[in-house]
Amino acid sequence: xxxxxxxxxxxxxxxxxxxxxxxxxxxxxxxxxxxxxxxxxxxxxxxxxxxxxxxxxxxxxxxxxxxxxxxxxxxxxxxxxxxxxxxxxxxxxxxxxxxxxxxxxxxx
Amino acid sequence: xxxxxxxxxxxxxxxxxxxxxxxxxxxxxxxxxxxxxxxxxxxxxxxxxxxxxxxxxxxxxxxxxxxxxxxxxxxxxxxxxxxxxxxxxxxxxxxxxxxxxxxxxxxxxxxx
Numbered sequence: 001x002x003x004x005x006x007x008x009x010x011x012x013x014x015x016x017x018x019x020x021x022x023x024x025x026x027x028x029x030x031x032x033x034x035x036x037x038x039x040x041x042x043x044x045x046x047x048x049x050x051x052x053x054x055x056x057x058x059x060x061x062x063x064x065x066x067x068x069x070x071x072x073x074x075x076x077x078x079x080x081x082x083x084x085x086x087x088x089x090x091x092x093x094x095x096x097x098x099x100x101x102x103x104x105x106x107x108x
Numbered sequence: 109x110x111x112x113x114x115x116x117x118x119x120x121x122x123x124x125x126x127x128x129x130x131x132x133x134x135x136x137x138x139x140x141x142x143x144x145x146x147x148x149x150x151x152x153x154x155x156x157x158x159x160x161x162x163x164x165x166x167x168x169x170x171x172x173x174x175x176x177x178x179x180x181x182x183x184x185x186x187x188x189x190x191x192x193x194x195x196x197x198x199x200x201x202x203x204x205x206x207x208x209x210x211x212x213x214x215x216x217x218x219x220x
Contacts (some may be wrong), residue, residue, distance in 0.1 A: 013177075033208060042197055043151075043211040049141075086150065088209070096141075096209055098150045 002027045002091045006099035013077045013106045021023030021072040021102045031090035032063050034072050036085045037101075046072070046085075079104045110135055110203050113140045114211035121191055128187045129215045131201030136181035141202040144176070145214070151200065157184045191219045 003026035013019055025032070034046040047054050047061040049070065054061055058077075063070040074081055084101040091097050109136040121127050131140065142154040150199040154174055155165045177185045188195050196219045201212040 031207075035209075035211075040147075041214045041216065043200065043214075045208040045210070048207040088151075095153055095156075098152075100150050 002097050004097055004099035006087050006102050010103045015106055015108050017077050018075045021085055023070040025068050025089050029089040032070050033088050034061055036083050037060045042098040079106045110210040114201055114212040114215050118216040123192050126189045127186055128185050129199050132186045133182045133203055136153050137203045142183045142186045143200045145198040194218045
């Protein structure tokens with residue numbers, strides 16, 4: 001099946017810093033999504049981005065489908081950005097395959 | 109968008125017992141998905157529940173251990189049977205939107 005690899009596995013940021021999270025996938029995909037899981041476990045969709053670039057406030061994402069990677073940018077990080085960021089792709093069976101996640105801790 | 113609720117939000121259970129988790133969606137959906145998230149791990153799909161047919165289970169998950177019901181287009185239940193400490197996880201219900209996947213708040217299960 002399709003492999004989804006995320007890096008780095010862990011990230012500690014000081015409030016106000018910028019960061020980039022990466023997601024590599026092993027095969028062509030029709031669908032790529034970024035999720036944020038807050039410390040209470042709630043999973044929220046951030047972006048649906050099979051290709052191109054999107055921005056939402058301090059977050060933006062870019063997917064280069066031909067090179068099989070996606071990047072999530074966090075700018076001017078805040079403590080509320082803490083949590084786990086997951087990349088997920090839809091495989092050929094229509095099922096969502098998740099990466100291992102990046103654990104982000106933003107310190108005051 | 110879809111709003112998903114789950115009950116219970118958390119529970120502590122004794123090994124050998126069973127727990128049924130409920131998932132309610134605020135709109136009619138064809139497919140509902142159940143995921144497991146073990147401590148510190150990513151999400152793993154348990155099964156896909158279609159209304160009016162048997163659930164489809166992923167490799168490593170069986171109906172005897174995780175029976176699923178889907179009585180209508182807005183509701184589903186997942187039962188975790190004959191629990192062991194290894195079943196301690198967050199269980200999440202999910203539905204597919206136009207372009208995104210929506211998740212319930214999860215059920216945190218601790219098996220002692």
